[in-house]
Amino acid sequence: MQRPSGRNFDQLRDIRLTRHYTKHAEGSVLVEFGETRVICTASVDSGVPRFLRGEGRGWITAEYGMLPRSTGSRMNREAARGKQGGRTVEIQRLIGRSLRAAVDLEALGENTVTIDCDVIQADGGTRTAAITGACVALADALGQMQRDKLVPADPLKTLIASVSVGLYEGQPVLDLDYLEDSNAQTDMNIVMAENGAIVEIQGTAEADPFSEAEFAAMFGLAKQGIVELNRLQREALA
């Protein structure tokens, strides 16, 4: 089997994490998974949503968007249509849940960090890139909170990263680009912590259900990819 991208089945795309990409946000990272480029910012606010008030815990929430022409043909602008699409909602909920698992919400105090992930160029894997980049932006924002004495210690429990795996022509492959993803039989996104623990698994049979053995093979690839992504995150944060 030859991947359209020419990569080995277990090879990530070129990954780049550029910190301090914009100047206003407490954390701001441009993440690139090959030609997929996402701006991730982390914004700190005091206070928490109503359902958490007085609990002494903080909150992490996320929003996701794509520039209308980040894709091959122009999509409608969600702000002009007046609502976010189902895919957008699903992705931003995934990002928020994943990052909450990385943070000690008690240690965060009654503060909220809002993650914004905006795709400026899409080539497959925007949600995994977003999670991986957003975690670095979050780390920066939490660092800033410590320097500003808003929290006494670092609320970050672990880095998390995310990668996609799929079955392409029956073979498990790591980190699918758009062309590979469009032709894959299965699409799985995995979010893991640095110690190999699982934060989220979302696997979807595009047309035909897949077997436990295929699942295991894909899962193994993902683990390996995430180890590499965690290494790149640590390097960027150094």
Added chain:
Amino acid sequence: MQRPSGRNFDQLRDIRLTRHYTKHAEGSVLVEFGETRVICTASVDSGVPRFLRGEGRGWITAEYGMLPRSTGSRMNREAARGKQGGRTVEIQRLIGRSLRAAVDLEALGENTVTIDCDVIQADGGTRTAAITGACVALADALGQMQRDKLVPADPLKTLIASVSVGLYEGQPVLDLDYLEDSNAQTDMNIVMAENGAIVEIQGTAEADPFSEAEFAAMFGLAKQGIVELNRLQREALA
């Protein structure tokens, strides 16, 4: 460990599938997972959404809702608020994707089946009950299409069913009710076909990431539960 429900760790709630629950829909099932009750209807229309026209294939789509007082405290009515919440959107996308994997869309022709899952009483596991019940409603609707000569053969490739598993006080348990779910560390929903192949896996660490071993234990429980659910679906359809 003692489950709040008093069930064994690997025990489903009482499951009931009542076909022909309402009279207008081509398929109409009341599904009960213990005290969780969901009305699932399958409605047949000729034609497909714009993006599929002329492809010779059909489409399955799903919508999900909860009656405002299906829950312990009244929720706002989404129709009155003017938008569906993120959780609703996420669930109805899951139901639609799962059922599409059960059907040979070519064999369906350019027809659409719309699944509606409306929760009239919620006690945990509404999405897994909805998928399990909706598959029976879908089977009925596809049967009706055959009798009406709208399709030459049955487009249903397999039954699918869904169940939740979680870690409760560190132990894997099957089919969590609301009380158990609220206190679980992990929440996983699995959709499988009759041959044990995986249609969807969605696992979420509520606060702390979980290990591969825990994942494997939960997955094993889910498989066993789905075998039983498939048996009950076949029985109902007999």
Added chain:
Amino acid sequence: MQRPSGRNFDQLRDIRLTRHYTKHAEGSVLVEFGETRVICTASVDSGVPRFLRGEGRGWITAEYGMLPRSTGSRMNREAARGKQGGRTVEIQRLIGRSLRAAVDLEALGENTVTIDCDVIQADGGTRTAAITGACVALADALGQMQRDKLVPADPLKTLIASVSVGLYEGQPVLDLDYLEDSNAQTDMNIVMAENGAIVEIQGTAEADPFSEAEFAAMFGLAKQGIVELNRLQREALA
């Protein structure tokens, strides 16, 4: 004249009122007028809307919805369309106004009861069934409030019930089903209290205005039907 339903001109459909239909709401009734089935719940909240604060009076409000496939052909889901239709708004305002006339709002104190009427199967007369069933759910909720010491005495002043009357082939008939309603020249919905006093009259000439004599004949039928409905409500509440 022969009614499509085969009933006498002054004959109600089979009426069933099932209390405690769902478990969470303070009042929960399944009402059936023949094949029309509506779930009516009454939910109690402390506090009142802003325009009533500090007045020492309570409030009753109502919302109405139809499951998308409660009807012969599937309707769009209002939550997905992002707004309630004009008919929905008109009906829920009617339900709310009618029930407020049944309650001593001073005696209710600064509490709100929200009525939800959700049609799970429609066969004509959903609004009259909804009002008749909702009044029983409301009675249950107010009873619960007394047991919970939220109100010192029962705020319910009277039961109210509602029925439709129409002119079918020039003849007044009681409690029209869908087939009759579709072919009626006039459609009138009447809400009355147990003592025969009028709560709401809404009469509409579908195409041709109707005479006072026709009005009087229809009104007489409605009175008789409501006496029977009040009897069935009392029986259910016994």
Added chain:
Amino acid sequence: MQRPSGRNFDQLRDIRLTRHYTKHAEGSVLVEFGETRVICTASVDSGVPRFLRGEGRGWITAEYGMLPRSTGSRMNREAARGKQGGRTVEIQRLIGRSLRAAVDLEALGENTVTIDCDVIQADGGTRTAAITGACVALADALGQMQRDKLVPADPLKTLIASVSVGLYEGQPVLDLDYLEDSNAQTDMNIVMAENGAIVEIQGTAEADPFSEAEFAAMFGLAKQGIVELNRLQREALA
């Protein structure tokens, strides 16, 4: 009993109907019921809504609005809030239904007349003024259609008019202004044709149900008021 307005119990306010009030619409009437002032326009379009296409019949529809400061304290602008309120929806449906009963829709052919009723000053009875004025605007628009040879004969079957009646300090009174309406126990709006046939009755007990005898007294007053309104409509159209 002394009415706040000083009028006799059976006395209409000063009624004025000014035709050709604005220049663009096929029919345009300023209607004044005392200090209540409503601009009613009737706009002709070829074609009918989708559900009527190919049936050979026309359609009459209506929209209603209030200028934000037509009332004592400024209301929010519905266009800015992004939705029409329940009262607006209810009123515009009433106006549309009432006017459809006045027209032979077959004779109208596949044309639509859209009625717009915009309240520029409100002092009670805006819906009855709107219906009464809109019927004159409609008559003008249908006359224009005849002159333009869009219809072979006048589709107007009858003039219709509308008036409110209520119980004020236990006494039936005709055509309530704002002050009277705010203090009335009952509010009834009646729409009738020139021959005394009933087009719509909408009676609402504000707090206490009312008796048949009270209904009859109010109805009698309304009939008398509508005879006078029809006379003024004919005078205006002469």
Added chain:
Amino acid sequence: MQRPSGRNFDQLRDIRLTRHYTKHAEGSVLVEFGETRVICTASVDSGVPRFLRGEGRGWITAEYGMLPRSTGSRMNREAARGKQGGRTVEIQRLIGRSLRAAVDLEALGENTVTIDCDVIQADGGTRTAAITGACVALADALGQMQRDKLVPADPLKTLIASVSVGLYEGQPVLDLDYLEDSNAQTDMNIVMAENGAIVEIQGTAEADPFSEAEFAAMFGLAKQGIVELNRLQREALA
């Protein structure tokens, strides 16, 4: 060059300002620029928007709308469509900004004046008529506030008025009506204070950019028109 309206190039239409046009608002003016007719009301509320609270300053804001049949062919009602169009938003922002420049917001105290401009008949120049009329309504409302002792002195710093100028067949012309505006190459709206100072300039090349000399000629005409409008405003307020 002959203008379609037959007016001289530097001639305003007949301008009429009718104060106290409706009874509820603190200021209410019907402004007519020829056949363009706009109802302008100014409504006083205590308090200011959130972003100004505690600053000791007041606020002026404006909303604009057109009756659906104020125009040659019926426009959709914005309240029914569920949103205000881009042109509406642009115009109401212009009106609000312009009037804020006429008022000493400190002297207004923490009060808000809301301007509503509703076009009942459109024939070009609705925004300039609206500003010119709204300033008179605002003056009346501020006068009322003084009489009510809500402000110690008149917060109005200057009258402002607005007029359009354009290039019609290459010639600058003043105060374009609809026919002229539809055929103009350039459309400029100017708002000025009584002392000739500029409040707003908005000039738009419809198709071809215009020269500085053309700009200067148009600007000169506008100044002259605004002197006349200010005179008419003073006359109306006398």
Added chain:
Amino acid sequence: MQRPSGRNFDQLRDIRLTRHYTKHAEGSVLVEFGETRVICTASVDSGVPRFLRGEGRGWITAEYGMLPRSTGSRMNREAARGKQGGRTVEIQRLIGRSLRAAVDLEALGENTVTIDCDVIQADGGTRTAAITGACVALADALGQMQRDKLVPADPLKTLIASVSVGLYEGQPVLDLDYLEDSNAQTDMNIVMAENGAIVEIQGTAEADPFSEAEFAAMFGLAKQGIVELNRLQREALA
């Protein structure tokens, strides 16, 4: 007078125009006016909006947005709020109008170019940067259309550019950054063609009206700035 930025009164910020910034759009430019950074894409579609069909002319339209954290404090995401704000609507209409004046719409044929301007970092002057950058993206897209034989000749009539001018401490200054803009008495945005003709002028007195002499001084500065911007556009396109 010393500008906060330290620039001379007639000095632009560092301007950068980076073509081919993203890969999918027919034209894609990152424009930087100092720290203001905007991604401008131009997307080509065949066909025109309904109101232009069959006229043989093309259309240019624009949409504008800001990433939520492009600003000092996070703004709400318009897609999540469900509507575009008034400022957004005003700016995108300005961008669209300005670019239409740069293009021969007949020569464009029945094609639409959609401009998207998304601000990734805001520091004042986002609309002028957007217009200046979008014109370069548009030139690229029109060039691509020629290479693709979609148009026989270049529909671009002229480059246009835009800059802001204002009065800062009574002095006219060019190209205000955020700090300067927040403290300016007047804010004017000017769009001009290469030959010095005016495309749009929008001048707003923030609090106090400004004189003709001040206007003339600002206008002169703007002209000079636009000559420089046109030079940089030509350089980028070379």
